[in-house]
Amino acid sequence: VSQSYQVHVHDEYVLLGNAGLLRCLIPSFVSDFVIVDTWVGGDGTHITADSH
Numbered sequence: 001v002s003q004s005y006q007v008h009v010h011d012e013y014v015l016l017g018n019a020g021l022l023r024c025l026i027p028s029f030v031s032d033f034v035i036v037d038t039w040v041g042g043d044g045t046h047i048t049a050d051s052h
Helices: none
Strands: 038-040 046-048
Touching: none
Parallel strands: none
Antiparallel strands: 038 046
16 A cells, blocks of 8 residues: 555553453555554553463
């Protein structure tokens, strides 16, 4: 895709001990071509499907 784009994740708040769900908002014109395989936290932590 030759057009630039940005993905977004909104802040979510979760009570301690509960699970949280983050949703990656990808523009529709590229969503068919994008696969999210890793999340990188602000502290550099990498979260993958294999992370438990």
